[in-house]
Amino acid sequence: MDKNRIHEQYEMTDELHEECGVFGMYDFDGNDVTSTIYYGLFALQHRGQESCGIAVSDTIGPKGKVHSYKGMGLVNEVFTPEALDGMKGDIGIGHVRYSTAGSSTRENAQPLVLNYVKGTLALAHNGNLINAPELRRELEYTGAIFQTTIDSEVIAYHIARERLNCGSVEKAVARAMKKIKGAYSLVVMSPRKLIGARDPHGFKPLCIGKRENAYIIASETCALETVGAEFVRDVLPGEIVTITPDGIESDTSMCIPGNKEARCIFEYIYFARPDSHIDGISVYYSRIQAGRYLAMDHPVEADLVVGVPESGNAAALGYAMESGIPYGTAFVKNGYVGRTFIKPKQSNRESSVRVKLNVLAEAVKGKRVIMIDDSIVRGTTSDRIISMLKEAGATEVHVRISSPPFLYPCYFGTDIPDREQLIAYNRSVEDIRKILGADSLGYLGVDRLCGIVKSKPCCHGCFTGEYPMDPPECDIRGEYTR
Ligand code: SF4
Numbered sequence: 001m002d003k004n005r006i007h008e009q010y011e012m013t014d015e016l017h018e019e020c021g022v023f024g025m026y027d028f029d030g031n032d033v034t035s036t037i038y039y040g041l042f043a044l045q046h047r048g049q050e051s052c053g054i055a056v057s058d059t060i061g062p063k064g065k066v067h068s069y070k071g072m073g074l075v076n077e078v079f080t081p082e083a084l085d086g087m088k089g090d091i092g093i094g095h096v097r098y099s100t101a102g103s104s105t106r107e108n109a110q111p112l113v114l115n116y117v118k119g120t121l122a123l124a125h126n127g128n129l130i131n132a133p134e135l136r137r138e139l140e141y142t143g144a145i146f147q148t149t150i151d152s153e154v155i156a157y158h159i160a161r162e163r164l165n166c167g168s169v170e171k172a173v174a175r176a177m178k179k180i181k182g183a184y185s186l187v188v189m190s191p192r193k194l195i196g197a198r199d200p201h202g203f204k205p206l207c208i209g210k211r212e213n214a215y216i217i218a219s220e221t222c223a224l225e226t227v228g229a230e231f232v233r234d235v236l237p238g239e240i241v242t243i244t245p246d247g248i249e250s251d252t253s254m255c256i257p258g259n260k261e262a263r264c265i266f267e268y269i270y271f272a273r274p275d276s277h278i279d280g281i282s283v284y285y286s287r288i289q290a291g292r293y294l295a296m297d298h299p300v301e302a303d304l305v306v307g308v309p310e311s312g313n314a315a316a317l318g319y320a321m322e323s324g325i326p327y328g329t330a331f332v333k334n335g336y337v338g339r340t341f342i343k344p345k346q347s348n349r350e351s352s353v354r355v356k357l358n359v360l361a362e363a364v365k366g367k368r369v370i371m372i373d374d375s376i377v378r379g380t381t382s383d384r385i386i387s388m389l390k391e392a393g394a395t396e397v398h399v400r401i402s403s404p405p406f407l408y409p410c411y412f413g414t415d416i417p418d419r420e421q422l423i424a425y426n427r428s429v430e431d432i433r434k435i436l437g438a439d440s441l442g443y444l445g446v447d448r449l450c451g452i453v454k455s456k457p458c459c460h461g462c463f464t465g466e467y468p469m470d471p472p473e474c475d476i477r478g479e480y481t482r
Pocket of ligand 1: 263
């Protein structure tokens, strides 16, 4: 497919999205947790910008009375002071969402709140189940009526059903985990307990924090720092943690051998914030290391190394440190392009890329530039950026990518498009270089992935096609509504 066709077809959207971020808190002194959850979600906004929600409850009030509020938009758009005023509780959970399964509607926003015979249950989920359609069908044939089209409701239903046959919510979570397959990091609120659970492969991150007499469970450590909490530890892949005033109880019965774990390596390369640590590894370090490897494996003579903001910046710094070529800033990003941004039409002179990103001509004019980006999906943004650098006077543009080429889909919560839409599918690096108009192009090698995460077992299925579990027979990605 030629370059112009690709642009027409995909309207210059070339970013990958994380599915969600979760945050939960239980304050044993009875203080209200709503505003802390709000700020925690704010710190996790990069993980999902379509919808968000908070559910809080009072452990000393009537058992199971939950206040919840959710809506479409960014955290500061949905939670007006009036919306927050009506919410109060000493235990609560929150969620930010980008939809990769289930359509983008208010009903599909989370947390989900279920009222059932044992009281109430609220749940927020990050990840994608690969057996949700079968499980949902099974539940429907036994009378379940679903309110949403998201796989998270399948999890909530299973937990509620299992709770009827066992002595505690955490046991019900463990039983549900035996049935669900795929990627999930969960926070669950029952009237008197805050529970966190991570799937046995540990695809998505989840960590525990503490602030005075309150515990927090969050997708990323950056959210702990934002709310002034100290990091306690990561939730282990496969672990269920139950937080009550008696402390943290851990159930590791679902954990698998360490070498079978499969963290999503794209969290380190792109999704997570650089100030987060996941399973003991600094995301910033991983990106610096990826840049260093690029400099070792794809050296080139040049005057300046620049990163495509934000996630290309740390890798660019790593490249500069390793190569000795000066690091600089070439782009100014407009940080105010939100969900409601209207994409320019093809006929307009503006392009989405130009609206989001401008080049600092003074920095690049007359220079041979090495441009580091975290990934190329369809290539529709990269070629625009390269042209912009050249129009601004860069004499050469050498592109280095801090991940291997995308060749396969993801079934675990990342919206990687079909293979035919991936620029690297059926093309050599030289073919891609020509399409992009770069003077040279180099990707991070698959053999380097291990080094950027200090040999922690990770999933790299979208680069190699080798998944940690069998992919579903039919493609369950995208729209889950039937
Ligand atoms: S396939 Fe790729 S994006 Fe999906 S979980 Fe694995 S590493 Fe992450």
